[in-house]
Amino acid sequence: xxxxxxxxxxxxxxxxxxxxxxxxxxxxxxxxxxxxxxxxxxxxxxxxxxxxxxxxxxxxxxxxxxxxxxxxxxxxxxxxxxxxxxxxxxxxxxxxxxxxxxxxxxxxxxxxxxxxxxxxxxxxxxxxxxxxxxxxxxxxxxxxxxxxxxxxxxxxxxxxxx
Amino acid sequence: xxxxxxxxxxxxxxxxxxxxxxxxxxxxxxxxxxxxxxxxxxxxxxxxxxxxxxxxxxxxxxxxxxxxxxxxxxxxxxxxxxxxxxxxxxxxxxxxxxxxxxxxxxxxxxxxxxxxxxxxxxxxxxxxxxxxxxxxxxxxxxxxxxxxxxxxxxxxxxxxxxxxxxxxxxxxxxxxxxxxxxxxxxxxxxxxxxxxxxxxxxxxxxxxxxxxxxxxxxxxxxxxxxxxxxxxxxxxxxxxxxxxxxxxxxxxxxxxxxxxxxxxxxxxxxxxxxxxxxxxxxxxxxxxxxxxxxxxxxxxxxxxxxxxxxxxxxxxxxxxxxxxxxxxxxxxxxxxxxxxxxxxxxxxxxxxxxxxxxxxxxxxxxxxxxxxxxxxxxxxxxxxxxxxxxxxxxxxxxxxxxxxxxxxxxxxxxxxx
Numbered sequence: 001x002x003x004x005x006x007x008x009x010x011x012x013x014x015x016x017x018x019x020x021x022x023x024x025x026x027x028x029x030x031x032x033x034x035x036x037x038x039x040x041x042x043x044x045x046x047x048x049x050x051x052x053x054x055x056x057x058x059x060x061x062x063x064x065x066x067x068x069x070x071x072x073x074x075x076x077x078x079x080x081x082x083x084x085x086x087x088x089x090x091x092x093x094x095x096x097x098x099x100x101x102x103x104x105x106x107x108x109x110x111x112x113x114x115x116x117x118x119x120x121x122x123x124x125x126x127x128x129x130x131x132x133x134x135x136x137x138x139x140x141x142x143x144x145x146x147x148x149x150x151x152x153x154x155x156x157x158x159x160x161x162x
Numbered sequence: 163x164x165x166x167x168x169x170x171x172x173x174x175x176x177x178x179x180x181x182x183x184x185x186x187x188x189x190x191x192x193x194x195x196x197x198x199x200x201x202x203x204x205x206x207x208x209x210x211x212x213x214x215x216x217x218x219x220x221x222x223x224x225x226x227x228x229x230x231x232x233x234x235x236x237x238x239x240x241x242x243x244x245x246x247x248x249x250x251x252x253x254x255x256x257x258x259x260x261x262x263x264x265x266x267x268x269x270x271x272x273x274x275x276x277x278x279x280x281x282x283x284x285x286x287x288x289x290x291x292x293x294x295x296x297x298x299x300x301x302x303x304x305x306x307x308x309x310x311x312x313x314x315x316x317x318x319x320x321x322x323x324x325x326x327x328x329x330x331x332x333x334x335x336x337x338x339x340x341x342x343x344x345x346x347x348x349x350x351x352x353x354x355x356x357x358x359x360x361x362x363x364x365x366x367x368x369x370x371x372x373x374x375x376x377x378x379x380x381x382x383x384x385x386x387x388x389x390x391x392x393x394x395x396x397x398x399x400x401x402x403x404x405x406x407x408x409x410x411x412x413x414x415x416x417x418x419x420x421x422x423x424x425x426x427x428x429x430x431x432x433x434x435x436x437x438x439x440x441x442x443x444x445x446x447x448x449x450x451x452x453x454x455x456x457x458x459x460x461x462x463x464x465x466x467x468x469x470x471x472x473x474x475x476x477x478x479x480x481x482x483x484x485x486x487x488x489x490x491x492x493x494x495x496x497x498x499x500x501x502x503x504x505x506x507x508x509x510x511x512x513x514x515x516x517x518x519x520x521x522x523x524x525x526x527x528x529x530x531x532x533x534x535x536x537x538x539x540x541x542x543x544x545x546x547x548x549x550x551x552x553x554x555x556x557x558x559x560x561x562x563x564x565x566x567x568x569x570x571x572x573x574x575x576x577x578x579x
Contacts, residue, residue, distance in 0.1 A: 014349050014350065014434065016542045018542040018543065018544055018545050019542060019544065022522065022544050023199070023521040023522050023523060023545075024522055026199050027199075027229075027234065027237055029203055029240075041542075041544045042543075060350055061349060061350035061353060061383060064350065064383060065380075065540060065542060066284075066285050066540075067282075067283060067284055067285040067287075067299040067300060067301055068199070068301075069301035069303055072301070087353060089350075090354050090383065090385055091299050091300060091301060091380075094301060095301035095303065098301060098303040098304050099303055141186060143186075143315070152303065153303050153304070153307050154210050154211055154303065154306075157307070157310065158211065158212075
């Protein structure tokens, strides 16, 4: 059973990939650049506030917009353990799983938690524990959990020697 | 029960007789596109996995389009990496500087046929659904996986039907139609869905106009925009055989009706694509810059509409007009027809085909406090440069009228009978 416990950073609805990581930083394939600018479109100081193991909580349609995978990577490499949202944009969803960033779609999460709360996520069952009670979500299908547990698609391929 | 065109394509590509919304299927990919912004990350992932050769070099397309010609040493290196990769693996579908264009336009002109399953490492790949293909955007790592296997998993989407009735009036375009639809459904109104445009209104629209509508399906969260192929599609793609189409008894998740005959020019106000108003309610908006171009509205028909309005007129002294044709083919045709001359004589700038300022790359980045009226597809905070700039999305007609007046303007007064 994989359980993640972390402090919450809260964002609103429709957080788009341009505010997660503006296009001007995409030119580099240098791993250190993207986390430094994560979510700077909404909070220019965010990269210095987030600590390893923290959890991002957001409203509906998180990650909408561009297919830039750097959005998922910026969040992961900045140290976030997971993102919990009311819903996710589909390309972001795939990018996150493919890079081993856990996502939980939990209806009611934005009302149930506040900034700085500590929440607990059970990745196997999709359950989220908050100080205002537990939320349930549909767990990921088994083959996606497998990719996530491998740490993303690259490791998955290496492990399966495809 | 019948199937939609999207379900039929996914069934065909997964080797199933039928598929149903919500089902997970593994499909063979017919065409896979990368470009200079997302492609380098795909190559990096392939290197990490330790196997770089694409599953089928003829099904791979590599296009330089985001920053062309290279605008920095960093970009130059990315272009070089893609160029060398294409050479190493004998990828003939590599589009070098001078043979380039915005990737989705190049795919429409040269590669995509009805019934294909197309993926691209760019969210606006959904544009190609206008040709009766199922086309969707994916990330770079996922693309690496496609390169390795030629396959990808899909969750079969539900389909939202947008039924278009009647015909557009002069000065109103398919951009206004799609902005209106996104304004109604919201930026997540089509999340995970295919948006299928149907009805007599679609039949009245050119292929250029249809590409504009499908292009923006992603702006309401859609997996693809899609249009059943008709005579115009077959003519455009040079295909003769009967393509896949939705069955009359196919099941739709939701149906939305739009009356084209009563539609007015629309504007998506900052900073969300669903913040849409008819132009008469948009208020007094100063235009520091006007951009006509992008994968949404850089096609010949768009340049023609703008040139007709700008012909014999001048761009306002308070405004900068930037025009970027979407491909070399369009660039040349617009030159031959005199549109480029019209833009230049009006006091505008014409740049070579590429994505330009749409995503804040180059060729017209905005400063703090500036407004841009743009024919592109996103008005997110910071999209075209400064986070303190504002982007208003509109049609090429509205953009041209705006360039003349220096403030957001209704193009219908410039229509010549």
